[in-house]
Amino acid sequence: MELLDYAFMQRALLAAVLVGVTAPAIGIYLVQRRQPLMGDGIGHVAMTGVGLGFLLNTSPVWMATAVSALGSVLMELIRWYGKTRGDIALAMLFYGGMAGGVMFVNLAPTGSNANLNSYLFGSLSTVSPSDVTAISLLAGFVALVTLALRRQLFAVSQDEEFARVTGLPVRALNLLTAVTAAVTVTVAMRVVGLILVSALMVVPVAAAQQLTRSFAATFAIAVAIGVTVTIGGTVTSYYHDVPPGATIVLLTIAAFVALTALAAPLARRRARAATAGQPAADPAECSIPATRGATDEIGV
Numbered sequence: 001m002e003l004l005d006y007a008f009m010q011r012a013l014l015a016a017v018l019v020g021v022t023a024p025a026i027g028i029y030l031v032q033r034r035q036p037l038m039g040d041g042i043g044h045v046a047m048t049g050v051g052l053g054f055l056l057n058t059s060p061v062w063m064a065t066a067v068s069a070l071g072s073v074l075m076e077l078i079r080w081y082g083k084t085r086g087d088i089a090l091a092m093l094f095y096g097g098m099a100g101g102v103m104f105v106n107l108a109p110t111g112s113n114a115n116l117n118s119y120l121f122g123s124l125s126t127v128s129p130s131d132v133t134a135i136s137l138l139a140g141f142v143a144l145v146t147l148a149l150r151r152q153l154f155a156v157s158q159d160e161e162f163a164r165v166t167g168l169p170v171r172a173l174n175l176l177t178a179v180t181a182a183v184t185v186t187v188a189m190r191v192v193g194l195i196l197v198s199a200l201m202v203v204p205v206a207a208a209q210q211l212t213r214s215f216a217a218t219f220a221i222a223v224a225i226g227v228t229v230t231i232g233g234t235v236t237s238y239y240h241d242v243p244p245g246a247t248i249v250l251l252t253i254a255a256f257v258a259l260t261a262l263a264a265p266l267a268r269r270r271a272r273a274a275t276a277g278q279p280a281a282d283p284a285e286c287s288i289p290a291t292r293g294a295t296d297e298i299g300v
Contacts, residue, residue, distance in 0.1 A: 003238050011132045012124040012191065012244075016234040018139040019188040019200065020227035024208075025146040026184045027201030028219055029177055031209075032157035038075070038178070039198035041090065042185045045071030045097035046194055049186075050119045051104025060119065061134040065186040071097060072178035080171075121193035122245035124237055131190050138187045145180045153177060154215055191230065193245035200226060200252060207256040210263035225255050 003009040023039075030038050049067030053060030071093060078089045105116045118126045146153070155163040156173045164170045181201070188197040208221035233248030 003235065008125050008127065009234075009238060011127045011129065012234055012238075013231065014132055015127050015135050015191050016230040016244075016248075017227055018135055019191045020230035021223055022139045022142040022146075022184050022187050023192075023197065023200040024204040024222035024226040025219070026142060026177070026180050028205045028215075028222055029146070029153050029157045030181060031202060031205045032154070033177070036202040037198060038072075038181055039185055039201040041075060041094050042068050042072055042182050043189070043194035043197050044094040046182070046185050046189065047101025047116075047119070048097045048104065049101075050116065050189075050194075051101040051108070054108035054110060054115060055104045057108075057110070059130065059134065061131055061138075061186055061190070064119075064189065065134075065138060065183060067097075068182035068185055069179045072182040073175060076175055076178045119189050119193065120195050121243050122189070122191050122196070122248075124191075124234065124244055127190050135187050135190065138183050142180055142184050142187065145176060149173070149176070150219075191234065191244060192248055196245045196249045199249045200230070203249075203252045203256050204229070207252070207259045210256075210259045211266070225252070229255060 004013075027036075027039070030036055046064040046068035048071075049064030050060045052058075052067065053063035056063070074093060075090060078093070101116065117123075152163075152168055152173055153176075155166070155168060156170055156177075160170050160174075163173075184201065185194065185197050188200060192200050204222040204225040205218065207225055208218045212218050212221060229248050229251040233244055233251050236242065236247050236251075237244035
């Protein structure tokens with residue numbers, strides 16, 4: 001393929017694959033926790049890190065990781081202790097993060113709105129070798145957490161009280177989930193952009209839920225969708241000169257619409273099989289229920 005002759009496209013495609021894996025991998029826990037917009041909030045906070053990176057002449061990716069991780073911890077603390085004023089505090093955190101990013105970038109000697117736009121909406125040509133190194137290391141952390149602790153994270157996401165009774169460190173796991181989501185945002189910002197990253201964390205999971213009820217199957221299908229749309233969006237962006245982040249998100253939404261349309265006849269077939277007293281032909285034909293018992297099989 002012609003595009004593989006260019007080093008910047010090789011880097012962009014590698015980053016796209018890593019984003020396609022990590023975003024749905026943590027997104028499935030956010031969906032189960034009913035916090036689908038958490039990634040969007042973290043993206044706002046990460047803008048301050050990007051701005052500080054330009055201002056202090058350090059790596060915007062690593063600085064955004066540090067700032068967004070701190071912001072995610074503050075979000076969890078507000079969720080625990082904020083009570084009635086929690087929403088106001090979160091709003092100030094989100095909008096303050098965005099304003100701080102714009103201000104720091106404009107104060108930086110080497111910063112400009114063009115620099116900021118590449119982080120807000122993604123950019124193929126600006127993925128540097130150092131960015132690929134940082135993204136690879138951060139993606140490895142996300143993969144390690146989401147796979148090694150999948151049972152514990154699933155239990156906490158489903159029922160915090162039951163998880164606490166069983167002896168799981170609920171608050172520590174919640175903080176780890178929040179920090180992992182923050183790391184995922186910084187992994188994805190060079191390809192999808194901070195503004196649109198939340199869609200890639202949530203929509204592939206919602207699309208996978210149209211076809212399957214098991215956690216393991218949903219996880220696998222969501223990651224497959226994520227990788228497919230990020231590669232497809234990156235390639236489309238190269239050939240048609242369109243924004244990669246917007247292209248990837250639109251492809252993700254198209255996948256959701258297609259799988260939703262496919263799920264309807266599958267659900268009818270399953271209903272007919274159940275009516276006839278026969279097991280469904282494919283156990284992966286319905287979505288994960290909104291609520292599940294704490295003793296349900298995790299399927300991982």
